[in-house]
Amino acid sequence: MMASRSPGLAPSVARFRWASSHTRRRLSHAQRWGISLLAALLVFAWVVPLFLDADPTRQDLMSTLAAPSLQHPLGTDHLGRSMLARVAAAIRLSLGLALLSVVTAALPGLLAGVTAGWRGGWCDRLLSTVADCVLALPGLLLVLMLAAIAPGNFWTLYIGIALVLWVEYFRVVRSATRILAQSPQVESSRLLGFGRWYIFRRHLWPELAPQVTTLAAFGAATSILAVSSLGFVSIGLKPPTAELGLMMTELFPYYQEAPWVLAQPVLALFFMVLSFHLLAGKEPQ
Amino acid sequence: MKAIMEVHDLSVTTSEGATLVWPISFTLEAGVPLTLLGETGSGKSLLAQALMGNLPPALNASGRVIIDGENLLEMPPQQRRRWWGRRMTMLPQEPWHALDPTMRVGAQINEGHRLVAGLEPAAARHAMYDDLEGLGLADSEFKLPAQLSGGMAQRAAFAAARAGNAPIVIADEPTKGLDSARRDDVVRLLAQALGSNGGLLTITHDIAVAEQLGGTVMIMRRGECLESGSAETLLKAPQSAYGQQLMAANPQHWLARHQHFNPADDTVLQARSVSLSRGGKSLFDNLTLNLYRGEVLGINGASGSGKSSLGDLLLGLVKPDAGKVERAPGIASTRFLKLYQDPPAAFSPFWSLGTLLHDLCRLHKLSWDSVPPLMERLGLAPDLLERRSDSISGGELQRFSILRALLLEPVFLFADEPTSRLDPITQQQTLELLVELARERHCALLLVSHDKALIDHACDRQLSLEAPIRG
Amino acid sequence: MNRVISTLLLQRLVQAGLVAWVVGTLTFILTRALPGDMAFRIAAGRYGYEQVNAEAAAAVQAELGLDQSPLIAYFHWLSDLLSLDLGHSLVSGESVVSELAHQLGHSLDLALMAMLLALVIGVPVGILSGLRPNGWVDRLALVSAVALRSLPPFVIGLLLIMLFAVQLGWLPAAGHGGGSHLWLPAMALALGLAAVSARVTRHGMARVAGSPYYAFSRTRGLSEGQTLARHGLRNVAVPVIAYLSVQLVYLVEGVVVIESLFAWPGIGHALVHAVVARDVPMIQGTALVMGLLFVTLNTLVDLVSLYIDPRRRLS
Secondary structure, three states: OOOOOOOOOOOOOHHHHOOOOOOOOOOOHHHHHHHHHHHHHHHHHHHHHHHOOOOOOOOOOOOOOOOOOOOOOOOEOOOOOEHHHHHHHHHHHHHHHHHHHHHHHHHHHHHHHHHHHHHOHHHHHHHHHHHHHHHHOOHHHHHHHHHHHOOOOHHHHHHHHHHHHHHHHHHHHHHHHHHHHOOHHHHHHHHOOOOHHHHHHHHHHHHHHHHHHHHHHHHHHHHHHHHHHHHHOOOOOOOOOOOHHHHHHHHHHHOOOOHHHHHHHHHHHHHHHHHHHHHHOOOOO | OOEEEEEEEEEEEEOOOOEEEEEEEEEEEOOOOEEEEEOOOOOHHHHHHHHHOOOOOOEEEEEEEEEOOEEHHHOOHHHHHHHEOOOEEEEOOOHHHHOOOOOOHHHHHHHHHHHHOOOOHHHHHHHHHHHHHHOOOHHHOOOOHHHOOHHHHHHHHHHHHHOOOOOEEEEEOOOOOOOHHHHHHHHHHHHHHHOOOOEEEEEEOOHHHHHHHOOEEEEEEOOEEEEEEEHHHHHHOOOOHHHHHHHHHOHHHOOOOOOOOOOOOOEEEEEEEEEEEEOOEEEEEEEEEEEEOOOEEEEEEOOOOOHHHHHHHHHOOOOOOEEEEEEOOOOOHHHEEEEOOOHHHHOOOOOEHHHHHHHHHHHOOOOHHHHHHHHHHOOOOHHHHHOEHHHOOHHHHHHHHHHHHHOOOOOEEEEEOOOOOOOHHHHHHHHHHHHHHHHHOOOEEEEEEOOHHHHHHHOOEEEEEOOOOOO | OHHHHHHHHHHHHHHHHHHHHHHHHHHHHHHHHOOOOHHHHHHHHHHOOOOOOHHHHHHHHHHHOOOOOHHHHHHHHHHHHHOOOOOEOOOOOOEHHHHHHHHHHHHHHHHHHHHHHHHHHHHHHHHHHHHOOOOHHHHHHHHHHHHHHOOOHHHHHHHHHHHHHHHOOOOOOOOOOOOHHHHHHHHHHHHHHHHHHHHHHHHHHHHHHOOHHHHHHHHOOOOHHHHHHHHHHHHHHHHHHHHHHHHHHHHHHHHHHHHHHOOOOOHHHHHHHHHHHOOHHHHHHHHHHHHHHHHHHHHHHHHHHHHHOHHHHOO
C-alpha cells in the first residue's frame, strides 16, 4: 500500500457543479435565425409593396400565369393578378392575425393561469373546467365550427383561434405557478414579509417569461397553419382575399403550367411557420 | 496477503488537459476493505469510474490498473466490458435512480443471475428468492423501485450488482441519503460481501462508514491523495492538516457544549398538545412544547418521522390536526423565520444576491450599514453580492441565508437540516456560526437533523421522534 | 389497478360528454345564425328549385327546430343529441347516422394507418439519433423534423401528389379504391407525426441512455443489446406514448384537411362538405363523431401507456 502525492492543486471538481445554468439568457443560434427570417418576411410583406404599384385584386386576363417580369417581379396568377402583391398581402394577413390572436390569448391565459395556480380551490376548478371544455375538441374543429357560423369572416377566425390558444398559456402557467407557489423560495420570501406583487415579479415572472415566449411563438405558428388549412378547404376566408391556403387551392390546377406560381404561397407559408418554430427554440420532449 | 488489484499512478484528465484526479497508487488486498474518504467534488467518483472504465467520453484515464496480471487500461474495450458484473462490479450512488423505474425489483435481480451469471431460468429464480430472503426483501419481488425505501432500494441494488458474483466491488457513496440506521445496514452488507477472498473499494464522505468498515483508509482532497493507513490509526490521529480538520468536523468529535442554557428566559413560542398525522399515520400526538429565546432545541429522528413537519407546524406553515401553537404577543411575524435544507431552493436563481438583499432592506426600511460587518462575520466576500444563488457554493449560500434571516432580528429560527447537503468541514463551520449567532442575538433556534451526534453536540435540549415505519 | 382504469375511463367519458355538449351547443347556435331564407335555400338544395314550396321549407324549419322558442329548442336539440337522434341531412335527406356509419370506417383506416406509419418511421430514427446525440443521423433528423413541422399536412399532401402521382405516376392521387389509394393520404399525415415522434424518441433515448439505471445495467454485466432491450426501450416508450396524445390533435385536424385534399370519403371530408353546404345536422353529426374519435384514440393511448408503464398502475 502506498500513496503518491503530486505537486500543485487540481482545479476543484466542485466548481463544475456550481457552473451557472441561469447566466443571462442569450438567444440560441436557431432563435437568431428565426428572428432574421421573420424580419425578412416583415420587410417583404410591408415594405416591398410600397415601392411597387401592386394591387392584389386587380386582374389582367391578358397576362395570366406570366413569368416574372419587371412589372410583376414574381409573375402573375391565373387571373393575371400580381403574385408579389398577393403573397405580400397574404403574409400581412397571416402575420397580423397571428400576432393579434397570440396577444389576446396570452394576457387572459397568463392571468387565469397565475390565479388558478396560486389560489387553487374553487377558482382553480372553475377555470380548469372551462379549459377542459375547449380542449375536449381538437382546436381546428372548434375554429371550423365557429367559422361555419359566419363564413368568410376575419373576426370569427380571430375569435376562434384566440379561444383555442389561451388554454395553452393557462395550462402551462397554472402548473408552473402551482409548483412555484409551494416552493421553498416563495415560502421563504413570504416569511420575510414580501407581498404578492414582489413574488410575482422576482419569482414567478422570470420563470414564466421564457415559457410564455415559447408558447407565443408556437401559438403564432398554430394560428398561421389554422388559417391556411381552413382557406385550403374553402371554409376560411373567401376569394378574392389573398390568403395562402386559398391561393394554393386556386393555383393547384395550374401546377404543371406554372409551378413557380404555386411554389410561392407554399414557400411563404413554410418560411413563416419555420421562423416561429425557430424562434420558439424548443423541441417537443 | 493477496493483492487482487494494483493501481499505479492512475490519473484522470480532461481532453483539454486539466487534471481532475492526480496520480494515485494503491493496492486492493483480498479480505481487506479499502476506503477513500473525502469531500464531495474531490474526484472520488471519477476515480471509481476510471477503475471501472466508464468515464465520460471527454475524460481520459492514464496509469496502470493491474488485475490478475492484466492492465485494465490497455485492454480492448470489449474485453473489459465483459469483466463488468463478472470480475468487478460497481454499487451505485443513488440506488433509487440506479434501478430501472419501470421494472419490478425481482426481475431486475433475476436478470443478473440469468444473463450475467448464466444460470438456468429456474436456478436464477431460486437465486433471486434467496437474495430477497437474505436481504429482508421477501415481499418486494413485485414492487417497483419507487415503492421501496432508500435502504431497501440500496439492498436491492446490491443484490442486482452482485448477481454476477464479481469478486471486486467498487461502492461509490453507497450510503448517500440514508439515515444512520440504514447506513449501518449497508456497511454490514458490504463487509459481508467482501468475505476473505474478495476486494472492496468504498468511496465515501462519511467518516462513520470508514470507521465501521475498518481495513485501510485513504484521505483524498481535490483529486489528490493526502495520506493513507490503517483505519484504526489514521482515523484517530491523522497526519495531514486536512485529515485533522476532517476528523474534528465529525459531529462525534465536536467539543461537548459547556455553557448550559437557563430556561428562566422569556417564551417565544408555545405548542399546546398538538397532533399531526400524514397519510393515515400519526407523526406525533398530544405534544406540548415551550421554546425560549436564546435556546437551541434539537429534533432528531429518521426520515419520515415528521421532524420537518413539526418545525413547519411550530412556524405556522402547517396547521396541526389538534391543539394549537401560540406565539409570544407583540412580535412582528417576520421575526419567525426558516433556513432550508437545500439552500439553492430557497432563492430565486434569476437575480443577484445583492438585488435580493436590497429588496429586503427596502421592504423593512433597514439600513444597509449592518450588512457589511455581518457578511464579514459570516465569512462572505463582498463580491458574492454580484452573483446569483446558482453560482456560489452551498456553504456560502447557506451562510447567506443566515445573513438574510439575521437582518430581520429573528426571535425564532427553524433550521431544517441546514447542513445536510454540505461537506463535513463546511457543516461544522456553518453550524457553529449559526448556533453562536442565534445565541448572541437571543434567538430561539430549532435545529432539525437526522444526525443524532450532531444534535447531541449542538443543542441545549432535544426531542426524538420515532419513525412510524422502518423500511 | 382496476381503480386506475376506471378513473381513467370516467375522465374520458366526461370528456366525451363535453364534446357532445360543445358540438351540440355550437351547432344549435349555427341553426339560429342561419339567415331567414336559409330554410328555403336548403329545401331547394334538397328537392331542386322547381319542386320547392312552402311545405318543404317548413319541413326544413321543423328539422332545425326554428319554429320553437330558443330555450325550448335548445333543450330539444340537446336531448335529441343525447338519444343519438341526429336527424337527416338537409342536403341528401339521408339519415345522418347511416351516412356516418359509412364514413367512420374510412376515417379510422386513415387515422390508424397514419399513426402506425408515423411510429414505424419515427421511432427507429429517434432511437438511432438518441443513441448518438449530435451524430449525423441526429442532425439530419433534426433538420427534417424542423422542416416537416413547418409544413401543414395539406402542403405535404400536395408535394406527395406532385411527386408520386403526377411526376412518377406510382400511386393514385385521389379517391378511394384499392389499398393503393390509402398510401398517399396516410403518408401525408404520417410524415408530420413521425417528425415529432422521432424527436420525442430521440430525447427520451438520450435521457435514458444517460440515466444512472442504464449505466448500472451495463456495469453489472448486461450487454449493450440486453440493456437496450430490457431497460432502454420500455423507458423510451413512456414519453413517446404520452406525447402521442398531444399529437392526436394534429392527427384529427389533419384528417379533416387531408380527406378533403384526397377526396377520401371519410368523416372529415363530409364535415367540410357539410360546413360549405351549411347542412347543420350533418355538421353536428360529423363534428360529434370526429370529436368522439379524438376521445377514443386518446383512451387507447392512455390504455397503452398504462400497459407499458407499471408505475401508472399503482393507485
